[in-house]
Amino acid sequence: MKQKINILLLVSYFPPDNHVGAWRWGRLVGSLPTDKFNFSVVTVDNNGNYISELSANSPARTVERIPYPYGLSFRKKYQRLRKLKKHSDNGPVQNDGSVRKKSGLSSIRRWLSLVVDFPDFSWRGSRGVMASCEEIIKHRDIDIIIASHPYLLNLRCASLLSAKYRIPWIADMRDGLTGNLFSPYLDYPILNYCLGLVEKNILSTAARVVVINEQLANTIKCREDKKLIISSAYENRTETKKEGISDGIAQLVYTGGVKGFHFYKPFLDGLKLHLVKSPNSIIFNYYGRDFKLLDNYARAINLQHGALVNHGFVDNRIAQAASVEADLLVIFGWSGPLGETYQSGKIFDYLSSGTPVLAVDSPSSCVAIQVATCQLGSIAITPSLIADYLGNCVASEDFLKNVCLNFNHQEINKYSVDFTSNEYAHLIESLALKRGR
Secondary structure (H helix, E strand, O other), X not given: OOOOEEEEEEOOOOOOOOOHHHHHHHHHHHHOOOOOEEEEEEEEOOOOOOOOHXXXXXXXXXXXXXXXXXXXXXXXXXXXXXXXXXXXXXOOOOOOOOOOOOOHHXXXXXXXXXXXXXOOOOOOOHHHHHHHHHHHHHHOOOOEEEEEEXXXXXXXXXXXXXXXXXXXXXXXXXXXXXXXXXXXXXXXXXXXXXXXXXXXXXXOOOOXXXXXXXXXXXXXXXXXXXXXXXXXXXXXXXXXXXXXXXXXXXXXXXXXXXXXXXXHHHHHHHHHHHHHHOOOXXXXXXXXXXXXXXXXXXXXXXXXXXXXXXXXXXXXXHHHHHHHHOOEEEEEOEOOOOHHHOOOOHHHHHHHHOOOEEEEOOOXXXXXXXXXXXXXXXXXXXXHHHHHHHHHHHHOOOHHHHHHHXXXXXXXXXXXXXXXXXXXXXXXXXXXXXXXX
């Protein structure tokens, strides 16, 4: 095998994009040794500040940002029109945060837009991506192509490049196609079935298919022997906390957005039950978008005033600092379709913080299993159990301290960037070896 392996990486988000999809690749690319791996990254210009330590200090990693390549999308145009009609985050929304029932005309328009854009709104944007990738392939001896979903465009281009230049490629499925809980095609069984055929066809050309958790792997439509589970990862680990709640008021923190299908209502119901018994003992700090969903429901159930504090959508570094300082972190599971496969990227920042976690989720979900296996805290989905756990947190100064002391560090380390990057390195090296490089 030659000294270095050249890798072409196709992704939709890459540092310094403040997006969960970027963190996975920033951690992976930044951790693999430069004396073994050269990365050429083709990613989308997401209108960010693209001066990063990664590109500045790692000359072996070249990042090419291309204009947003996803072509004309009927669905995207329709969504922009709808957004113009919506109220801002500070404006009035429905009391329960649910989606308004669509009219018949709206449903027909939505269905037509999905048919026009099938199988993905990015599908017709391959020209710019292919041109950039082929330019790199011509000037560098590329050994392996890695393409990440989202979006389908990356997978399509990788498949086409692999066939044309006989380069093996890895499909990295951070979300599935038919297993993506945010997919609009889930509402239309026939279109979703056809999407499954597309998924099966494209992934049949991949050398390996990397999936981030076992539950999601079960939804991916490809041969079982191609699947390999390599989790997302946390980058740095904070030392386990030794202190109890210092001022008698537990500081709870949630970082990330909330949508209507998140289990935020059982949590707020449980918080209310607790605060009725122990007023002013907990403050819930929210870092993210769509705070109105929580605020409206809190008002509807007459939650104690001042129990929720909205810090807004902030830089991930600020949210992570708040996670480290928190007494207890809260993460919400997903109550909608495919909820068991839902794995918020925030759980990995939570893992790195050294702070106990309350997962408001079904015990069978991938996040709940992760929390239970790592012994990070508790999983509860009923208000009474949530209230009991919160009561234990504030009743004893040593309760959360003991949770920290019982962390399963052996399991936690399996989600570290060192562990997961080693898994990826072995995969890349094995494919390069088969190719005779």
